[in-house]
Amino acid sequence: MADERFEPKIIAFLCNWCSYRAADLAGTARIKYEPNIRMLRVMCSGRVDPSFVLKAFALGADGVMIAGCHPGECHYLEQNYKTMRRFSMLKHTLKAMGMEDDRVRLQWASAAEGVLLAGAINEMIEQVRALGPLDWPKNWSENGKIDEAIEQLVEEHAEAMEVPV
Amino acid sequence: MAERVGVYICHCGSNIAGKVDVENVSQWAGEELDNVVVSRDYEFMCSSLGQELIEEDIKNEGLTRVVVGACSPHLHEKTFRKACSNAGLNPYLCQMASLREQVSWVTEDETLATAKSKAMISGAVKRVLLHEELEPTEVPVNPHSLVVGGGIAGIQTALELANSGNPVFLVEREPSIGGHMAQFDKTFPTLDCSACILTPNMSDVSSHPNITLLAYSEVEDVSGFIGNFHVRIRKKARYVIEEDCTGCGICIEKCPKKVLDNVFEAGIGYRKSIYRPFPQAVPKYPVIDTESCIYFDRGTCKACEKFCPTNAIDFEQKDTYIDIDVGNIILATGYDTFDSRKIPQYGYGRLANVFTSLEFERLCNASGPTDGKILLRDGVTTPKSVAIIHCVGSRDTRFNAHCSAVCCMSALKFGHLVIEKTGAEVHSFYTDMRPTFKDYEEFYHRLLEEGMHFTRGRVAEVTDAARQPGEEGKLIIQVEDTLIGRQRRIPVDMVILMTALEPKPDAREVGLKFGISCSMAGWFTERHPKLDPVATMTDGIFIAGACQGPKDIPASVSQGAAAAARVLGMIMKGAVEIEPVVATIHEERCSGCRICNTLCPFNAIDYVEDKMVSVINQALCKGCGTCVAACPAQAISGAHYSNDQIFAEIEGLLFDVVQGNGSKPVVEEPEAVPA
Numbered sequence: 001m002a003d004e005r006f007e008p009k010i011i012a013f014l015c016n017w018c019s020y021r022a023a024d025l026a027g028t029a030r031i032k033y034e035p036n037i038r039m040l041r042v043m044c045s046g047r048v049d050p051s052f053v054l055k056a057f058a059l060g061a062d063g064v065m066i067a068g069c070h071p072g073e074c075h076y077l078e079q080n081y082k083t084m085r086r087f088s089m090l091k092h093t094l095k096a097m098g099m100e101d102d103r104v105r106l107q108w109a110s111a112a113e114g115v116l117l118a119g120a121i122n123e124m125i126e127q128v129r130a131l132g133p134l135d136w137p138k139n140w141s142e143n144g145k146i147d148e149a150i151e152q153l154v155e156e157h158a159e160a161m162e163v164p165v
Numbered sequence: 166m167a168e169r170v171g172v173y174i175c176h177c178g179s180n181i182a183g184k185v186d187v188e189n190v191s192q193w194a195g196e197e198l199d200n201v202v203v204s205r206d207y208e209f210m211c212s213s214l215g216q217e218l219i220e221e222d223i224k225n226e227g228l229t230r231v232v233v234g235a236c237s238p239h240l241h242e243k244t245f246r247k248a249c250s251n252a253g254l255n256p257y258l259c260q261m262a263s264l265r266e267q268v269s270w271v272t273e274d275e276t277l278a279t280a281k282s283k284a285m286i287s288g289a290v291k292r293v294l295l296h297e298e299l300e301p302t303e304v305p306v307n308p309h310s311l312v313v314g315g316g317i318a319g320i321q322t323a324l325e326l327a328n329s330g331n332p333v334f335l336v337e338r339e340p341s342i343g344g345h346m347a348q349f350d351k352t353f354p355t356l357d358c359s360a361c362i363l364t365p366n367m368s369d370v371s372s373h374p375n376i377t378l379l380a381y382s383e384v385e386d387v388s389g390f391i392g393n394f395h396v397r398i399r400k401k402a403r404y405v406i407e408e409d410c411t412g413c414g415i416c417i418e419k420c421p422k423k424v425l426d427n428v429f430e431a432g433i434g435y436r437k438s439i440y441r442p443f444p445q446a447v448p449k450y451p452v453i454d455t456e457s458c459i460y461f462d463r464g465t466c467k468a469c470e471k472f473c474p475t476n477a478i479d480f481e482q483k484d485t486y487i488d489i490d491v492g493n494i495i496l497a498t499g500y501d502t503f504d505s506r507k508i509p510q511y512g513y514g515r516l517a518n519v520f521t522s523l524e525f526e527r528l529c530n531a532s533g534p535t536d537g538k539i540l541l542r543d544g545v546t547t548p549k550s551v552a553i554i555h556c557v558g559s560r561d562t563r564f565n566a567h568c569s570a571v572c573c574m575s576a577l578k579f580g581h582l583v584i585e586k587t588g589a590e591v592h593s594f595y596t597d598m599r600p601t602f603k604d605y606e607e608f609y610h611r612l613l614e615e616g617m618h619f620t621r622g623r624v625a626e627v628t629d630a631a632r633q634p635g636e637e638g639k640l641i642i643q644v645e646d647t648l649i650g651r652q653r654r655i656p657v658d659m660v661i662l663m664t665a666l667e668p669k670p671d672a673r674e675v676g677l678k679f680g681i682s683c684s685m686a687g688w689f690t691e692r693h694p695k696l697d698p699v700a701t702m703t704d705g706i707f708i709a710g711a712c713q714g715p716k717d718i719p720a721s722v723s724q725g726a727a728a729a730a731r732v733l734g735m736i737m738k739g740a741v742e743i744e745p746v747v748a749t750i751h752e753e754r755c756s757g758c759r760i761c762n763t764l765c766p767f768n769a770i771d772y773v774e775d776k777m778v779s780v781i782n783q784a785l786c787k788g789c790g791t792c793v794a795a796c797p798a799q800a801i802s803g804a805h806y807s808n809d810q811i812f813a814e815i816e817g818l819l820f821d822v823v824q825g826n827g828s829k830p831v832v833e834e835p836e837a838v839p840a
Contacts, residue, residue: 009822011815017682017702024237027266035277038284038818039267041238042806043746047790049808056815060822072673073682075702076789077766086794110685118271137823161756161797 008062008128012039012121013048017075018110019067025114033118036125037065044068045106046079050090053104057136063128067107067117080108102127103134168294171203171228172286173219175210175235177265182206184269186279190234193283198290202226211241216248223252230293234262234286255298257745257805262289284818291817295810299745304784306392307492308332308736313384316344317718318710319497320366321725327375329733334489335370336398337380339428341446343367344499348429350529350537352718353578354608360445360532367447379487380448387679388768390785391705392492392741402482404453405439409477412449416469416478417441424457431523434534439469444532453478493705493732496689497725498675500711503558503565503665511557511662512627517542518640519627519660522575529582539586541659548658550590551583552642554624558665560596565665567686570715572663573599577608579661580617592618592655594644602719620655622647627660666715679706680767688714699728704741707731746788746805752778754800761792761801 014020020041026033042048045068053064066087074080087106094104105124109117172194176182187206195204203222207215210233222228231254233245238261246256262285272278308331312323315337323335335342346352347367349359370376379398386397405416420437429442436442438458441451459466460480470478505513505521513519518541520528531537541548553576559569573595580591598619600609613619626643632654639656646653668687669675676683681701682690689708692700699707707728710721735741750761750770757777762770769785770792772778781792781801793803802808816823 009819011818020237021239024239024263024266027237027263027270030270032273033271035268035272035274035281038281038288039263040288040811040814040818042790042811043803044789044791047794047803047806049794051808052811052815055812056819059816059819061815061819069682075682076787076791077677077680079764079766079789079791082764082791082795111690112684 006129006132008036008125008133009060010037010063010065010121010125010128011056011061012037012065012067013042013045013052014039015045015068015075015080016041016043018069018073019045019107019117021111022067022109022113022117025111026118027114029114031114031118033121034125037121044074044076044079045083046074046076048083048086050086050093053090053094057099057103057134060135060137062131062134063103063105063124065105065107065121065124067109067120070108070110073110099134100131102131168200168229169202169227170198170200170230170232170290170293171219171222171226172198172201172205172232172290173210173215173234174204174206174264174282174286175215175233176206176208177210177235177269178208181235181265181269184272184275184278185264185282186275189279190282190286194286194290198287200230200294201290203228210235211244216244216251219245219248220252223249223254228254229258230296231259232262232286232289232293233259234264234282234289236265237261237263237267255300257299258293258296260289260293260296262286280821284820287820288814288817291820292810292814295807295813297804299804301742301745302783303740303742304390304392305740306735306738307394307490309334309489309491310732310736311336311384311394311396311489311491311494312497313494314344314497314499314710314712315339315342315370315378315380316497316499316710316721317346317363317366318499318721318725319344319495320363320370321722322495322497322709322729323376324366324369324373325726325729326732327373329729330375331733331736332375332377334377334379334398334491336382336384337378338383339442340381340403340440340450340452341442341448342370342378342380343443343445343447345523346718347443347445348431348523348530349526350531350533351578351582353574354604356578356581360530364445367445371447378448381452382487384678385486387494389490390767390787391743392735393784394491394494394705396489396491396494398487398489400485400487402484403450404455404478404480404482405450406477406479406482407448407450409475410450411475411477412451413474414441414451415472415474417451419468419472421466421468422457422459424454430534431521431527433520433524433527453480493707493735494679495707495709495725495728495732496675496679496681496712497708497710497721497728498669498672498712500666500715501669503667505557505662505664507564508557510626511554511624511660512629512640513662516627516629516640516660518548518658519662521662521664522572522579523664525579525661529579529586537586539583546658547587548583548589549587550592550657551659551661552592552594552624552627552640552655552657553579553661553663554627554642555593555595555663556623556665557662558667561665565667565686567665567715568599569663569666570599571666571717574605574608574717576661576663577612577617580612581615584615584617589658590618591616592620592642592657594620594622594624594642596621596623602717620644620646620648620653631656666711669712672712679703681706681708688712699724699731704743705735743784744788746803747783747786748781748788748790748793748801748803749783750779750781751800751802752776752780754798755779756798756800758797760795760797764792764795
């Protein structure tokens with residue numbers, strides 16, 4: 001059992017224009033990377049709602065990658081800067097929840113950077129493998145706090161969203 | 166009614182089936198995944214037989230959703246969407262999983278590849294269940310077009326469009342159109358006189374009833390979307406009233422101030438302060454260069470005004486702004502040349518008789534500063550030997566990794582001109598000879614026969630320090646001849662540096678203005694490098710000529726014509742379909758916080774004061790979804806990328822984890838009733 005290697009599950013959000021094409025290119029160029037990553041296409045990295053990341057963790061992912069066009073090269077001109085902003089807030093939140101830094105990663109990859117993307121994927125898989133399983137759903141269920149926590153989050157969210165008249 | 170999903174796994178010959186157990190995946194999907202009623206694998210799903218398979222199943226099995234596990238959606242999403250709509254299913258109810266690019270081609274282990282394929286199919290099935298029917302919106306296309314850049318590519322585009330009867334605005338930054346081609350003497354490999362073949366096209370532009378030429382102008386601002394762009398153009402002050410000027414040129418003759426012409430004459434010739442870049446300039450009106458003009462400097466002179474027979478000089482003229490509406494925009498903004506001073510060992514700027522290729526073009530040109538005589542910098546001596554150094558700033562990772570594509574042929578052309586005009590010995594120092602395309606190799610052979618010497622090797626240094634007899638007063642080329650494996654020193658009188666073609670220094674800025682992207686080097690990025698080299702990622706914006714990458718005249722002309730054809734297609738159709746992947750604000754949930762307003766770079770979101778809500782102009786929305794993610798009240802939904810769809814896809818992708826660790830799903834699903 002002990003010598004069985006931990007195989008992390010990583011969810012990646014790739015923007016349609018640069019990083020998804022980088023993944024296409026990695027394929028066309030037959031650049032090999034580990035199969036622990038499962039990719040989703042979004043139109044822009046700016047579409048990645050922090051709740052997507054939380055959802056992935058809540059469903060059992062061990063790591064999440066967000067990949068987009070390089071700053072200044074966004075297909076939508078400047079939306080990846082918003083991703084950047086959100087990402088630092090997300091990281092801050094996750095840290096407060098006790099999560100290790102390496103479990104989330106923001107990766108820039110242009111459509112020409114298949115090698116770079118594949119390298120980043122492998123690197124992240126290694127880092128998350130070293131951290132071990134996150135197992136959020138299980139950990140939460142065991143101490144019976146999950147429903148309570150969700151309710152509290154919903155309330156807090158509603159309160160925070162009250163717009164003063 | 167429960168959705169009925171069809172899953173199709175493509176073998177792609179052995180591309181997918183060689184690594185993924187496709188039968189296993191398809192069987193598993195049919196047995197294990199909810200709502201899947203048909204699951205098949207087929208050798209080539211994109212073939213017409215493969216598509217018919219889907220169409221038949223939609224009709225016979227009553228499929229309401231389709232999942233295709235094949236190549237990247239960037240390749241065949243359209244194909245399968247079309248198959249769905251052929252069978253009467255809304256095309257947006259189809260989802261692809263990229264089993265080739267993301268699994269079979271990148272994974273070593275076959276078992277793991279099969280497992281990953283299952284996860285991806287599971288994600289696609291979960292997602293497609295929540296897809297909604299979408300209809301593309303149609304917007305009319307304004308038949309006016311804007312061409313930016315009046316070099317040969319822009320001229321070709323403008324003429325093609327105008328000749329088909331459609332109005333064109335042609336904007337050029339410099340005082341005259343013509344671009345780099347107007348500076349050249351001859352063109353390879355035919356040795357046609359560059360001006361002779363270019364100027365008829367230039368005058369066609371100026372006299373064409375469908376072309377509005379806006380020279381000495383720049384695009385200030387672009388808004389709108391395909392079919393309906395609004396463009397603001399700044400027409401720079403010429404200080405010459407175009408309506409009154411006859412182009413007689415007396416003002417130029419009388420102007421007392423002579424300055425070095427760094428643009429058209431490439432720094433080896435002079436022009437006046439009021440000038441036309443070259444005699445055949447289009448438009449014919451001169452322009453005053455306020456930097457050097459004596460009147461703008463000291464407040465006196467006005468020689469041009471005094472002698473102008475039609476009182477066309479106006480020192481008070483200001484920049485004017487022109488607003489136009491166009492349906493499509495073609496960028497043909499061209500290239501710049503590498504600054505040879507960055508390679509100091511070649512001595513440009515320090516050793517007088519080292520010339521750049523552009524300087525040499527002017528030197529050869531009959532209308533250039535030496536009337537076409539090939540002379541050394543002193544203006545009198547004819548060189549007896551000339552060295553041509555290739556790849557200066559090209560194929561050199563310190564500067565530009567790319568090959569500039571035109572220099573080998575230009576170098577051969579220069580060699581021919583030197584031999585023809587002076588009888589001098591010509592040495593070419595090349596990295597690789599690349600005379601591609603029609604009749605180019607033949608031209609190379611012609612030069613071999615004419616006695617041009619070719620040495621394969623990158624020149625280490627050009628120096629005037631003589632070490633051996635016969636080197637005094639000469640420029641010595643120090644080079645390793647890699648074909649004989651020996652160092653050589655070759656004394657010559659003149660050196661020509663074949664400088665690299667580089668993107669315009671402001672290409673990135675211009676790209677941002679028009680909403681298109683550049684490569685790392687700064688060339689504009691085409692929609693597809695092989696199959697769509699003139700369109701860009703932004704609909705309605707096209708690129709032509711060397712702004713997309715180094716290319717010669719025939720290639721620029723072809724691309725200009727191709728871009729025109731693409732635009733014409735849309736003008737003839739009269740309308741374009743806009744992808745329905747856009748965001749919508751649900752008024753009843755919008756609190757009017759206006760967070761989204763500032764997030765949209767396309768200004769698609771407006772705030773409606775009296776309703777106190779924001780609304781999205783769907784024609785302006787490009788569907789990035791940034792506002793959807795930002796809305797604190799979740800009042801914005803993004804079509805085809807809704808939260809629910811993405812959540813479902815995540816859940817599907819993690820199906821093995823979700824089932825495996827015994828936790829209950831976050832969203833409770835009703836228990837399945839046994840049949």
